[in-house]
Each structure stands twice: as C-alpha cells, then as structure tokens.
Amino acid sequence: IGDYRNAYVGKYEFDDLRNPVNDAKDMAKVLTNLGFKVILKLNLKTRAAMKKAVLEFRENLPETGAVGLFYFSGHGFQYQNANYLVPTKAVMPTALDIEDEVLRTDYVLRHLEQANRQGVNIVILDACRDSIPTDFFDDRKNKGLFEADFKAGFTNMQAPIGSLIAYATAPNTTSWGGLPNERNSVYTKHLLKALRDKPDVNITRLLMSVRKGVIQETKNAQVQQVPWDSVSLTDPFYFAQPTSITPPPPSPDPFAPGQVFSDRLQNGSSGPEMVVIPAGRFRMGDIQDGGASDEKPVHWVNVDQFAMGKYEVTVGEYLRFVRKTGSHAPEWMETGSDYNIKTGTDDHYKKLGSVLTNENHPIVGISWHDAVAYAEWLSQQTGKQYRLPTEAEWEYAARASTETKYWWGNDIGSNKANCDGCGSRWDNKQTAPVGSFSANPYGLYDTVGNVWEWNADPWHGNYEGAPTDGRVWEGGDESSRVLRGGSWYYNPSNVRTAFRIRDYPDYRYVSYGFRVAARAF
Incomplete structure (x- = not known):
C-alpha cells in the first residue's frame, strides 16, 4: 500500500x-x-x-x-x-x-x-x-x-x-x-x-x-x-487491495437502510420506488406541545425495519392499475359521476387543471378502499407484500429521527413543501410534481403537505392505550380511517408531522392520496 x-x-x-x-x-x-x-x-x-x-x-x-x-x-x-x-x-x-x-x-x-x-x-x-x-x-x-x-x-x-x-x-x-x-x-x-x-x-x-x-x-x-x-465517491475505494485483480462490482444489500428498490410487475415494468426504513424507536405525538388533544399523550414506539414509498403514488402509477383492473377509477374519472372532469357538472376537480392528469403528480380523488385495492394489486403483481403504512410507521418515517414540527425544524420556512403558506409556487393552487422538494433524512419526499396520505389504522381520538410496536391499532372508530401529512391548501400548522385527521374510508376528495409500504425485512 x-x-x-x-x-x-x-x-x-x-x-x-x-x-x-x-x-x-x-x-x-x-x-x-x-x-x-x-x-x-x-x-x-x-x-x-x-x-x-x-x-x-x-x-x-x-x-x-x-x-x-x-x-x-x-x-x-x-x-x-x-x-x-x-x-x-x-x-x-x-x-x-x-x-x-x-x-x-x-x-x-x-x-x-x-x-x-x-x-x-x-x-x-x-x-x-x-x-x-x-x-x-x-x-x-x-x-x-x-x-x-x-x-x-x-x-x-x-x-x-x-x-x-x-x-x-x-x-x-x-x-x-x-x-x-x-x-x-x-x-x-x-x-x-x-x-x-x-x-x-x-x-x-x-x-x-x-x-x-x-x-x-x-x-x-x-x-x-x-x-x-x-x-460522493467517484470510484470504488478499498482499504486494502482486493484479492482479485479485477474485483467484481459491489452488489449493495437491497435491504440495507436507505437503499432504494423497485419490484418488477408481471409485464416487466417497475413498481413504485421504495426506500428501506431502518428499525428504531421514537416518540410519537405532539412532542413540541401546542397540538390537538388527539396527538397526545406522547409515547415511545418501536418500529421494525420496513419499506416505504419514496414518493406519493403518482397519477401514472395509479392509472396503470385502473387500466389493468377496470376498477377503482379516481372520482374525477368515474363514469356517470358529477365530478367527472369531462362529463360532470361539478368543478371540484377541474380547478386543478392539467396537473390532475399529469403522470408525475400525486393521484387524488381516491378513497381508503381504493388505496388498499392498489396495494393488494401490487402484491399480486410482484409476489411481495404491499400495504398501507400503519399510522406509527408513517410518523416514524416522516420524522426520520427528528422531533421537530417538520423534519427540517420548527419553522415552515420557504419553499420546503407545498401548503397554504409554505412559500412554493403551488401553494393553495394545486399539487406539486412528486419530488419537487428535498427528501427527509430517510430519503422520503413530500411527507409535509402536497396531498393527505391514507394510513391503514382506524381512528382513535387520542393515544391512550396505543400499541408500542408500530402495528395497526385495531378497534376505535372503524367507520373512519387516518390521514396524515397535510396538503397543498392546508396551512402550516396542519402539515406538522404530528397532525392527524380522519375521514370515511369510502370518501374521495381533491387532496386525498397515499403512499404504500412494503414487507418487513
């Protein structure tokens, strides 16, 4: 040497x-x-x-x-x-x-x-x-x-x-x-x-x-x-000369924390990009204080390693599923719906303009049942387990080892996310293309604002008796499901990492979307 x-x-x-x-x-x-x-x-x-x-x-x-x-x-x-x-x-x-x-x-x-x-x-x-x-x-x-x-x-x-x-x-x-x-x-x-x-x-x-x-x-x-x-190395580096004169290129462990992978669908195309989230322990809830009662009490949760969608599910990804199955069309495409952007009379979705059908924007106008059906279709297509993230998994991944209101700090700042008051060109107008802002330390994009994301859990009015292992919290109000993350026309206080809302699982809305989770490793 x-x-x-x-x-x-x-x-x-x-x-x-x-x-x-x-x-x-x-x-x-x-x-x-x-x-x-x-x-x-x-x-x-x-x-x-x-x-x-x-x-x-x-x-x-x-x-x-x-x-x-x-x-x-x-x-x-x-x-x-x-x-x-x-x-x-x-x-x-x-x-x-x-x-x-x-x-x-x-x-x-x-x-x-x-x-x-x-x-x-x-x-x-x-x-x-x-x-x-x-x-x-x-x-x-x-x-x-x-x-x-x-x-x-x-x-x-x-x-x-x-x-x-x-x-x-x-x-x-x-x-x-x-x-x-x-x-x-x-x-x-x-x-x-x-x-x-x-x-x-x-x-x-x-x-x-x-x-x-x-x-x-x-x-x-x-x-x-x-x-x-x-x-940011530009060439492989070894502390000692490899025993082989021409060492084979390294094969990164696809299941190491931070690694990005994409499973193959049956037609050979790629599924959504997924990021491996490390196992860990975190405090869940209103850590900074000042939040709503449903964000309390703050409690410790252990989360196993799993994978989370790098981006919110896009229009292109979701419509591929709709075309293959002939079902679960978003509300703005549904035949006979008043909200259909071509034949309907209600302009609820039309106000989003061309971004509604832009393949690189997050899908909106889908219900919790639609999101679950998409995850089940991914499982069938790939032979791997896909699902919606639990509420604990979602907050753990969105926090990414931070305890502030947003993953970057306690101030919303400017042009760090898309919400009503986030300082972006999409604020209170429409969705932004996925990945338009910086990723959090775990490599996930748009966990603050853009669209609300459906979680697997039924609604509970607070965290009294919540599980400490990151699983779905069964029971509670089974007629409502959790949404997290905020959206493009909610204000900064409502896009905090700890903020949570609920809605009926069959309800579809102009700012409701989702991202998927995948099997534990």
Missing part, C-alpha cells in the same frame, strides 16, 4: 467518556497496519489546538493526490444547523462563545477538499455521545441561554465530490459510548472489526456491515443507534 495515505486521528479525554482514548489509539494502530501515515492527537484542550492539528494534517497531504482520512472520537453537537467538535476545555457561557470555543466540522471538510482535490477524502465522526458535559456551558448554569437551538446530534452534511462522511449515528440522534467493561464505543468497535477482518471490501459495503452490527447490538436499547453516511 505504501505511505501515500495520510490519516489524522483525534480525541479528547472527558471523565465521562472512557472509550475515546482507546478508540483513537486502536484506530491509529489499525490504520498504520493498513499503510497509512498516522498523526495521532490526544487531549486537545482548545479550538486553537484542534485547528493546529488540522493544519498539520493538511500539510502532510501530498500535492499529487492521496487518501486523506480524518477520524474523530468524542463529543460533538449541532447548533443552528451547524455541526461542532468540542475540545476538552471548551466553555460556552452563551451562544456568542460557540465559534470561539469549538471547531466547525466544515472547517475540516474545507481543508481536505482544498488540499486534496485529486485524491480521496474520508471523514469518520464517532461523536454525538448520549451525554453532553455540563462543563461546556460553564458552572454558571447558562446552558438555557441557547438551549432551544442546541441539539445533541449532528445535522446531515453532504459529502463533497470525491469524499465520504461516515457518522456513528443518524442525523439528529445520539450514539452510545459503549459499555463500562468494553474497550471501545459501539460504533468504533464494529468499525475496527470490519477494518481488521475485511479491509479488501469496498468501503460502502464495509460501512454497511458496520451499520448492521451497530443496529443489532443496540436493538434493545432505549434509543437504537443507526450509523449513517454521505457518499
């Missing part, structure tokens, strides 16, 4: 974090054995010391291109959508002190990107531990001065071209430091094992094996840890 690779390994020593010392030393040893020139820094007390270490690392990167690897073990946090690494003696009496006391992660990314444009850059962050030392905030108890914008987890960062960022845990969540009698953190333990056992595996598959190991080890923990990564 030679010495063309360079690695920086950093950590610090808070009393409540025993593992990072071992994490850093063990990573340094493994990387040295793999041919890296390692710069190991321990107990960096100040932001200046951390910057100095980063600059030393940069200076050691060859000008002709290299593999630059930055590994950090210890405390990190998120503040106002920026991520920070914390030195041992950081003291932040107020929010004004943050930039002077701690180091932004993008400082590291910028130096790597500028100094190693021709090479491969890898950043591994085993941070965001489940405890944040009160020392950060001085002994004057000033944490409250900026606690509302302070978050223990990292926000998602997009890897620059030619780079990879690996996180110990998913965005906006914390990681487990490790058991008292274990040498390493949960994440680094599995990372070390993968680097020792299979360094000749493509890095994306190597990180998949790390993710599976961490998910399995923390499945019974209060909060399950799901490692995450952002990849």
